[in-house]
Amino acid sequence: MSKSSKPTLTTEAGAPVADNQNSTSAGIGGPLLLQDQHLLEKLARFNRERIPERVVHARGSGAYGYFEVTDDVSAYTSAHFLGEVGRRTETFARFSTVADSLGGPDAARDPRGFALKFYTEEGNYDLVGNNTPVFFIKDPLKFPDFIHSQKRDPFTGKQEPGNVWDFWANSPEATHQVTWLMGDRGIPASYRHMNGYGSHTYQWTNAQGEAFFVKYHFKTNQGIRCLSAEQGEELSGSDPNSHQTDLLQSIERGVYPSWTLYVQVMPAAEAADYRFNPFDLTKIWPHKDYPLQRVGRLVLDRNPDNVFAEVEQSAFSPNNFVPGIGPSPDKMLQGRLFAYADAHRYRLGVNHTQLAVNAPKAVATGANNYGRDGLMATNAYDRHAKNYEPNSYGGPVETGAPLSAPQQVTGHWGTHEAPQHTKDDDFFQAGELYRLMSEEERKRLIANIAGGLAQVSREDVVEKNIAHFAAADPEYGKRVEEAVRELQEG
Numbered sequence: 001m002s003k004s005s006k007p008t009l010t011t012e013a014g015a016p017v018a019d020n021q022n023s024t025s026a027g028i029g030g031p032l033l034l035q036d037q038h039l040l041e042k043l044a045r046f047n048r049e050r051i052p053e054r055v056v057h058a059r060g061s062g063a064y065g066y067f068e069v070t071d072d073v074s075a076y077t078s079a080h081f082l083g084e085v086g087r088r089t090e091t092f093a094r095f096s097t098v099a100d101s102l103g104g105p106d107a108a109r110d111p112r113g114f115a116l117k118f119y120t121e122e123g124n125y126d127l128v129g130n131n132t133p134v135f136f137i138k139d140p141l142k143f144p145d146f147i148h149s150q151k152r153d154p155f156t157g158k159q160e161p162g163n164v165w166d167f168w169a170n171s172p173e174a175t176h177q178v179t180w181l182m183g184d185r186g187i188p189a190s191y192r193h194m195n196g197y198g199s200h201t202y203q204w205t206n207a208q209g210e211a212f213f214v215k216y217h218f219k220t221n222q223g224i225r226c227l228s229a230e231q232g233e234e235l236s237g238s239d240p241n242s243h244q245t246d247l248l249q250s251i252e253r254g255v256y257p258s259w260t261l262y263v264q265v266m267p268a269a270e271a272a273d274y275r276f277n278p279f280d281l282t283k284i285w286p287h288k289d290y291p292l293q294r295v296g297r298l299v300l301d302r303n304p305d306n307v308f309a310e311v312e313q314s315a316f317s318p319n320n321f322v323p324g325i326g327p328s329p330d331k332m333l334q335g336r337l338f339a340y341a342d343a344h345r346y347r348l349g350v351n352h353t354q355l356a357v358n359a360p361k362a363v364a365t366g367a368n369n370y371g372r373d374g375l376m377a378t379n380a381y382d383r384h385a386k387n388y389e390p391n392s393y394g395g396p397v398e399t400g401a402p403l404s405a406p407q408q409v410t411g412h413w414g415t416h417e418a419p420q421h422t423k424d425d426d427f428f429q430a431g432e433l434y435r436l437m438s439e440e441e442r443k444r445l446i447a448n449i450a451g452g453l454a455q456v457s458r459e460d461v462v463e464k465n466i467a468h469f470a471a472a473d474p475e476y477g478k479r480v481e482e483a484v485r486e487l488q489e490g
């Protein structure tokens with residue numbers, strides 16, 4: 001018992017601490033003693049508080065809530081959590097910026113991560129998307145180079161417009177996403193005021209074994225709100241935590257953000273003859289071809305108690321599927337199926353799946369397999385449970401039921417360009433997006449692009465980028481060129 005009515009302060013081993021204000025010294029003015037366990041433990045523990053940050057999406061905010069099915073989609077997927085109107089599944093969401101490190105400003109011009117973990121009775125289903133329906137590249141081999149070009153330069157230690165635009169100059173497939181990012185939606189006003197997209201094409205399989213390709217769209221019920229370049233810059237300085245504050249306070253006030261989930265559904269047999277590659281992450285599927293069908297709503301209604309334990313240590317992996325949902329042949333997605341769990345093993349350790357935020361809490365048995373041990377293992381198995389399979393002792397066994405329908409594959413191994421469809425160029429959808437914009441939106445888009453390109457010293461990099469915009473739409477290219485030249489001359 002401590003002297004007051006407050007609980008007793010203890011060491012890590014639970015022993016009472018006598019003095020938390022003065023270290024143990026040899027005499028009043030003397031040096032400190034190695035025997036001061038409390039001092040040593042406190043300093044040593046403090047040194048180990050930080051873990052590696054996420055290599056991308058380091059800065060983020062998280063919240064819990066639920067997903068509720070509002071419309072019957074059982075014709076397309078056998079996933080249990082989507083199987084009945086009214087069914088609710090606990091969900092954890094983490095939103096993030098991409099390029100900057102921890103501590104970077106929230107109001108940056110950058111895509112936003114939109115990662116969801118559905119704690120379903122058939123295991124955790126992770127949908128790790130963005131607030132953009134497309135991406136900059138279409139082969140995972142390019143991802144490390146792409147990210148290097150967007151993050152801090154190894155020499156200058158800061159983001160360099162020259163690197164950012166150089167990568168895009170040499171990656172024409174980025175034109176669609178660059179147009180998106182430089183447009184009005186490039187700086188969301190908050191995490192609550194943006195849509196989320198699965199971005200990739202995924203495969204759903206129904207109870208009859210029929211396959212469908214799907215794209216996910218989470219539409220914000222708060223309405224889309226964005227910041228202008230000037231507002232974003234100002235807010236980045238005055239309140240670098242603007243998105244975190246907004247999400248936290250909104251939920252604390254009981255104003256729960258929600259999103260309505262829609263899917264586009266393509267019967268699997270239609271993929272081969274579609275006019276462009278439906279697994280190309282740089283392209284959207286026009287809604288007139290595959291209209292949005294409503295599925296349910298996501299509501300976030302609870303803040304985590306501890307940001308480090310629950311948000312920093314949360315781990316989302318695109319290869320956490322449940323029966324009825326699986327990957328498509330999208331090459332980017334295939335690369336991501338490896339990258340995330342590997343990052344988690346590095347960042348959090350092999351037993352990160354035992355942390356409360358990551359554990360399959362809705363599965364009756366919890367995780368039940370023969371994986372054992374490793375750093376910080378806490379899972380306690382029955383003393384007679386075998387750690388090998390097959391066994392004769394009633395340990396867990398496979399179901400024999402595939403998670404999703406098989407798809408036929410033919411061809412020779414090797415490095416291949418994506419399958420050719422009639423309309424597969426890198427520019428037409430960027431042009432369509434440009435032509436959808438109002439004159440005011442176009443003005444802001446051009447100003448944002450020109451503001452970036454005018455900081456690039458290499459003329460060939462500037463010209464290649466202008467050529468991409470011109471290939472998307474001649475007017476788009478011409479206006480970017482004029483605006484860049486004006487800034488360069490001014």
Ligand code: HEM
Pocket residue numbers: 053054055056057060094095096112113114115128129130135139140141143197198199200314315316332333335336339340343344347
């Ligand atoms: C985070 C890799 C493309 C969305 C990450 C992390 C890695 C990674 C290693 C850090 C994971 C962690 O430490 O927990 C890749 C690779 C990609 C790719 C190799 C391409 C081949 C994408 C795309 C999207 C996306 C296309 C969206 C459609 C996210 C999100 C996070 C993330 C939302 C943060 C997840 C969280 O909140 O913990 N990515 N990424 N990434 N990535 Fe990707």
